[in-house]
Amino acid sequence: MVRIDWGRETLNYTDEGTGTPILFLHGLGGNANNWLNQRRALADHHRVITLDLPGHGRSTGARVPFERYAEAAARVLDRINASNVSIVGLAMGARVGIALAHRAARRISHLTLVNAYLTLPPDEHEKRVALYDLLLQRDGARRWADTLLEGMGVADIPGIARGFVGSLDQIQPLHINRIFHEVDEIEQNNDLRDLDIPIQVMIGERDKLIPASSTEELLTMIRCPVIHRFPDSGHLPYLEEPASFNSALDAFIHS
Template identity: 30%
Template sequence: MAHTGITPIVMPKWGLEMREGTIAGWLVEEGMRIEVGQPIVDVETDKISNAVEAPDPGLLRRKVAKDGETLPVKALLGVLAEPEVSDADIDAYIASYVVPAAAEGEDEQPAFAWVEVGGIRVRHARRGPEAGTPVLFIHGFGGDLGNWLFNLDAIAETLPVIALDLPGHGQSDPKLPGTTLTDLAGFVARFLDAIGVPRAHVVGHSMGGAIAARLALEAPQRVASLMLVNSAGLGGEINTDYIEGFVTAASRRELKPVIEHLFADPSLVTRQLLDDLLKYKRLDGVTELLRALSASLFAGGRQAEQPALELEGSGVPVAVVWGEADRVIPASHAHHAPPGAKVTVLPGAGHMTMMEKASDFNALLRGHLAEC
């Protein structure tokens, strides 16, 4: 039975592995008029917390999900409807709501794929349509493709997206192709060759931004555009206490204050996030690998290479996004961007801008891609 005039608010799917979320608290009350994009309910996942935003404008007529309740992806959280829609119609809609079968069907597409590049097995993910220039997401030091969990699906609505675990990170083999940005950028180019992608828009976070900039300098024909997110490679300063702390931390107690450096809101650092990082760091060879990488790129508390300062004249369109409260790489580096770059510094975000300000970041990235 169709119920016209009723808009469901459903549990989102953040990231490639999310299956359920827990309601941490409603941010609005029944009877309030909601605007598009307004945060309406906080949801905790096993990775991180985030706010569900209103998909459409309307009047919040009913909260269906209760605080503390754990629900599957696409479960009904609430209902938007104008006053002329009767309570009886809303009751009927809620009673008849079934979690869409598509939520199960999505599992038929593997979340991840693997490809071997120069003897290194690389985990990656591909989503979105087949047509269009793909958008490649490159994470930073100690990260993995899960750092983009709030961004991939949003961009995949219109363009193909690709995210990889860099060598020695995530679930890729704990080996490095070398420890310089040139080594890593060359590896990314060979990865694109291996998966049959001649050219991509490249989005790089932190160390991944410096790798992306080096790739644009050495193979500009392969880079349709660049977005640098809290990027290395735009100045010398970097928080060496964070880098060293991440490399050496061996317990949850040691790692927690280090990871809190990444966020403007340290409460976003969950027990599961720490456990996942510790599991990664305990893999054979990972600590030595991270130490070698940090010694090459960040020795003495300085960035050894600053390729993003050389982008002027490359012909590659550049956008720069930063979190104002970044405690790893100073937000002032955003203003070292090449002439013509579009620069945005977002308040209320730290080093992980694409997670803490996902909606704003996704809108900026969509706008950047539309102009390229």
């Protein structure tokens, strides 16, 4: 990984391959290594960039507010002088991608939102708040992880479940809880409506975290969305069906 300074913080990222650049943005609590399958498969014909967002992975910045995450991603793009960039973001990373595409429209060519939402129905919102507030409880991180794995529809996939539970010692529960609430409160409806670039929405149909109503609401905010559904995947289709995921992404970028 490459390390660069960003104010008082350091950001870690990877930059592999040549061709059309793709920036992958992980979800809350994740890191750049979540995209290993994409890095290995796509770097043959793309410039593949992955980033540890602030306070995640090897990047510092646990006190950085979520509203500055797009600024951090832009710093990396500035450093590597990348333009005509396709962004792929999972959940929280999708929200970063929307903000980045809005603030740096001239350098972004495509945006792929993976299992993303902007708002939840009240009952689902209460469940999500209760889930992330488990992180504030003594020994709550394991209960949070088990509940999240079930919601993501991947609890029955041993490799993914083991990896997720094994990464618990790398997260800071208070940090993850705080960022969840900041993402939950930020308003991006108008930012998404303003985007005038091709936008693809990838949907894992076994994902129990994102209600269908939230997905439909998201789609109404996008001009001519490209929709790709994964009937056999949950929240993490890039891990569950990497070949299909990569193929759909490649087709979208080159359509």
